[in-house]
Every structure is written in structure tokens, then in C-alpha cells.
Amino acid sequence: MNRVRSFFGKPYRWAAMYGVILALAFAFVLLDAFVIPKAQIKVEPQSTPTQPEVSEYGDSAGYIAPDAATDHTEKEDDNNADVEESPPVAPVITDTSYKDENISISIETARKNGTTFYVADILLSDASYLKTALAKNVFGRNIKQTTTAMAEEHQAIFAVNGDYYGFRDTGYVLRNGVSYRDNGNDDALVIDGDGSFSVVREGSASMESLVDDGAWQVFSFGPALVLDGEIVVGSGSEVSKSKNSNPRTAIGQAGELHYIVIVSDGRTQESKGFSLLELAEEFAGRGCSIAYNLDGGGSSTMVFNGRITNNPTDGRRTGEREVSDIVYIGYE
Amino acid sequence: MSTLDMNRPRSGRTAFIYLLLSAACIAVTNIYALFGHGVRSASMDTMFLYPLLMGAAPYLLLSILLPRIRRRRFLRLAFNLYNSGVATLTVGAMLNGILEIAGTASAYQPLFMATGWIFAFIGFILFLIPDSGGRTDKKAKNP
Numbered sequence: 422m423n424r425v426r427s428f429f430g431k432p433y434r435w436a437a438m439y440g441v442i443l444a445l446a447f448a449f450v451l452l453d454a455f456v457i458p459k460a461q462i463k464v465e466p467q468s469t470p471t472q473p474e475v476s477e478y479g480d481s482a483g484y485i486a487p488d489a490a491t492d493h494t495e496k497e498d499d500n501n502a503d504v505e506e507s508p509p510v511a512p513v514i515t516d517t518s519y520k521d522e523n524i525s526i527s528i529e530t531a532r533k534n535g536t537t538f539y540v541a542d543i544l545l546s547d548a549s550y551l552k553t554a555l556a557k558n559v560f561g562r563n564i565k566q567t568t569t570a571m572a573e574e575h576q577a578i579f580a581v582n583g584d585y586y587g588f589r590d591t592g593y594v595l596r597n598g599v600s601y602r603d604n605g606n607d608d609a610l611v612i613d614g615d616g617s618f619s620v621v622r623e624g625s626a627s628m629e630s631l632v633d634d635g636a637w638q639v640f641s642f643g644p645a646l647v648l649d650g651e652i653v654v655g656s657g658s659e660v661s662k663s664k665n666s667n668p669r670t671a672i673g674q675a676g677e678l679h680y681i682v683i684v685s686d687g688r689t690q691e692s693k694g695f696s697l698l699e700l701a702e703e704f705a706g707r708g709c710s711i712a713y714n715l716d717g718g719g720s721s722t723m724v725f726n727g728r729i730t731n732n733p734t735d736g737r738r739t740g741e742r743e744v745s746d747i748v749y750i751g752y753e
Numbered sequence: 754m755s756t757l758d759m760n761r762p763r764s765g766r767t768a769f770i771y772l773l774l775s776a777a778c779i780a781v782t783n784i785y786a787l788f789g790h791g792v793r794s795a796s797m798d799t800m801f802l803y804p805l806l807m808g809a810a811p812y813l814l815l816s817i818l819l820p821r822i823r824r825r826r827f828l829r830l831a832f833n834l835y836n837s838g839v840a841t842l843t844v845g846a847m848l849n850g851i852l853e854i855a856g857t858a859s860a861y862q863p864l865f866m867a868t869g870w871i872f873a874f875i876g877f878i879l880f881l882i883p884d885s886g887g888r889t890d891k892k893a894k895n896p
Contacts (some may be wrong), residue, residue, distance in 0.1 A: 435833040443837075443844055446865070450848055454859045588857045667790070688790060718790070736790050 457693030460561035537548040537692040538685035568722040577749035584642035585607030585716035592641030603628035610713040612638040619722035636722025646701035647712040668721035673704040684723040688736030764816035771808030797850025833877035838873025
């Protein structure tokens with residue numbers, strides 16, 4: 422005991438020791454929050470819905486590798502006459518569209534208020550083609566993969582980043598009918614098994630009741646942008662003190678099995694990014710009765726036929742950020 | 754435990770160091786904001802208050818009101834714990850700010866604030882404990 426007294430009796434020894442402990446604790450918390458992966462649940466394989474026939478354009482999902490996209494487009498151009506004359510068994514794929522007997526997607530690039538944005542207009546014959554996937558097929562914190570990698574793994578025709586659930590410890594997570602997390606207190610987007618969107622307040626609607634009512638996917642990010650056709654965000658609305666203009670990803674429903682997905686570029690000289698109000702106006706203008714904001718910033722990524730459509734950036738460096746999950750259209 | 758001969762120059766110097774730390778906190782907050790895409794955190798914006806209000810202000814008062822503190826047991830421990838508490842609260846506020854700005858959270862955040870307040874409180878109580886007239890550390894004569 423006397424040795425301890427003597428040791429800490431020397432000037433600055435206590436301060437030095439405690440400083441080191443404090444620095445290590447600080448570093449550990451940051452690593453735990455941002456870096457250390459914590460896998461919790463392995464995703465079980467999902468049942469596969471009706472598959473279209475395998476076409477000469479790719480595999481059963483119509484997915485094509487990025488380096489093969491041009492060739493397919495050329496083939497499609499050559500064979501347009503055949504496609505129009507016969508039932509659309511094979512998907513018709515261009516740089517900005519995809520169409521088969523179950524899925525129709527068109528991508529539009531537009532510019533408004535100094536912001537470049539990308540609009541995917543999606544029509545499905547069945548809600549089961551609107552899917553989600555978790556990075557590395559594992560639920561957990563800091564389990565990450567790029568949107569492109571997840572899209573390729575699941576042979577997605579179209580994909581955008583999801584709500585990045587793995588960056589937080591709260592917020593409902595229900596994916597493809599499986600509940601992974603049921604705590605939270607924010608507005609959540611619920612997609613029913615029939616493909617209908619609704620927004621609920623976590624806590625006031627339990628995950629159990631949502632599942633009982635037919636929920637198939639639940640996202641927790643927000644806020645809701647459009648409800649019942651009305652814009653529900655104002656000019657001052659923001660995502661936890663984030664600045665007004667940002668890269669954004671949001672999804673909306675325009676009708677039965679008709680969806681609009683918008684991704685905006687932002688934080689660059691060329692494109693400043695959308696405010697939530699500007700984003701909401703875009704959805705409302707396109708006839709969406711409901712729209713919901715997903716994770717944005719550096720996470721915002723739109724992938725179509727294996728290629729990144731937008732220009733992902735976090736404002737400091739360009740390129741795709743790894744995220745926890747995606748929303749995608751496909752068969753796998 | 755050794756005791757500390759707290760005199761005016763020493764308390765005044767500590768107050769000055771805390772003032773510098775407070776200014777450093779303001780600088781860190783503003784530099785971090787440059788890279789935060791406009792996102793700010795109340796925790797980080799106010800972290801300079803810990804060294805200012807719990808460090809500089811009380812030490813300045815101490816140097817004025819109690820220019821000489823009688824050596825006694827636990828005095829060094831009291832100051833060590835109190836200073837550690839202020840440091841923990843400041844670092845905890847910075848940590849809260851970093852996590853808030855990133856849009857995430859950690860289960861360990863409350864531990865920093867709880868530890869900081871407990872250390873500061875115990876240090877303060879130890880400082881208030883009157884000298885029982887018992888033994889003092891011989892080394893206190895030359896702190």
C-alpha cells in the first residue's frame with residue numbers, strides 16, 4: 422500500500438496513468454461503434470418465388486454482369502423485332518430499362534435545384550419480387566458490404582442501399598418476414614406481404630403485431646416524406662441534425678405494385694443534394710401516396726443491372742460505401 | 754496517501770491549464786464540424802464547459818479564496834480524483850458528439866459520464882473532509 426501511495430505521490434503519475442486508461446477506453450468505444458463486426462444471426466435461405474424462364478440474356482433473374490451489359494444491349498437491339506412480335510419471355514434490357522413478364526423498371530436521370538437525381542419507376546406483377554438482403558447474409562453490427570456486391574450476390578436487377586440498421590442498436594428490423602430487432606422509437610416503413618407501404622411509430626405498434634398484420638419488411642430510418650399523398654416534411658425537417666442538402670435514397674409507392682425509388686447525388690460541386698422537402702416534392706409530383714427516406718449521405722447508391730447509376734460520395738471521397746443492407750428487385 | 758501543498762501559484766496555474774484545455778475543446782469542436790457536413794452535436798458543442806466550469810472556475814476561486822490549503826491526508830487523492838472526473842466528463846462529451854454526428858450510439862457512453870461524475874463527486878467530498886489531526890505524509894513537506 423505504501424508503494425502505491427509512493428508511486429502515485431510522484432507528480433503527474435496519476436494523471437499519466439489515468440490519461441492512458443481514458444485514451445484506451447475512448448479508442449475501444451470508437452472501435453466497438455464503428456469497426457468491430459458483431460454478427461448475431463445468420464440469415465436463413467428464403468423461399469424462391471416463381472422464376473421466369475432462363476433467357477439468352479442472362480440467368481433466370483435477368484442479372485447481367487457489368488462488363489457484359491453492353492453486349493446484351495446490342496443483342497437486345499438486334500432482336501427488338503422478335504421481342505415485340507412474341508410474348509415477352511426474355512427480358513428486354515437497355516442501359517436505362519428492364520422489362521420481363523413480371524418486372525418492369527425504367528431509370529430516369531433528372532436535374533432540379535442544382536441536384537442531379539435518379540428515378541427508378543418500378544412495376545411488378547407480384548410483391549415477392551421486392552426484396553431485401555443483409556450484408557454477408559448476416560444480421561449484426563458493423564457487418565457491411567457494398568450495395569453492388571450484395572446486388573450481385575442476390576442477382577438483383579435493381580438495388581439501392583437500405584436503412585443501414587447495423588450502424589445503430591435500435592430501430593425495428595424485419596427482413597423477408599424474419600424479425601431481427603424489435604426495439605425503437607422512430608417512424609418505421611412497413612411493407613406488407615402484398616407490397617403495400619405504410620408508416621408506423623415504433624413502440625406504439627409492436628413488431629409482433631406488425632408481423633401478425635402481414636408485415637414482410639420493416640425499415641427504420643425516416644422520416645416519412647409523403648403520407649396519404651400529402652407532403653409531411655417541412656423546409657426545416659432533417660435527419661438528426663444533418664445539413665439540408667445531401668445525397669439521399671428514398672422509396673415510395675405510387676400504386677398497387679408500382680414503386681418509385683429516388684437517389685440524389687450530393688455534397689459535390691456538380692450536385693448539391695436534395696433537402697427532405699425537395700425529395701418529398703419529387704415523390705408527391707410523381708403520384709406517390711407514401712414515401713419514406715432511407716439512409717443517405719455516403720451510403721446512397723443505386724445499382725441497375727450490375728452498374729452503379731449514381732455518383733456515390735460522402736463529400737470527402739468518391740466511391741461506394743459499405744452498408745448493412747439493400748432493397749432490391751429480383752428473383753433470387 | 755501523500756498530501757499536497759496547494760498554494761496560490763499552483764491553483765492559479767491549474768486554472769490556467771484548464772482554460773487552455775477549454776480553448777482546445779472549442780478548437781476541436783470547430784475543426785470537427787468542418788468535416789461533419791454541417792452536422793453538429795450539442796454534446797460536442799458544450800464539452801468545453803467541463804474544463805471551464807468544473808476546472809478553470811473552481812481553481813481560480815480556490816486560488817483567491819483559499820490561497821493556502823493546509824496539508825492533510827487524501828488531499829492529493831481528492832485533486833487527482835476530481836481532475837480525473839473532469840477529464841472523463843470532457844472525453845465522454847466528445848465521444849457522445851462523435852457518435853451523435855455519425856448517427857449512431859454506444860452502450861458504453863453512459864459509463865463515461867457516470868464515471869466522470871462519480872470521480873468528481875468523490876474528489877470534491879474528499880476535499881471537504883476536515884483534517885482529523887491525524888498523521889500527514891512526511892513527503893507532504895516537499896510535495
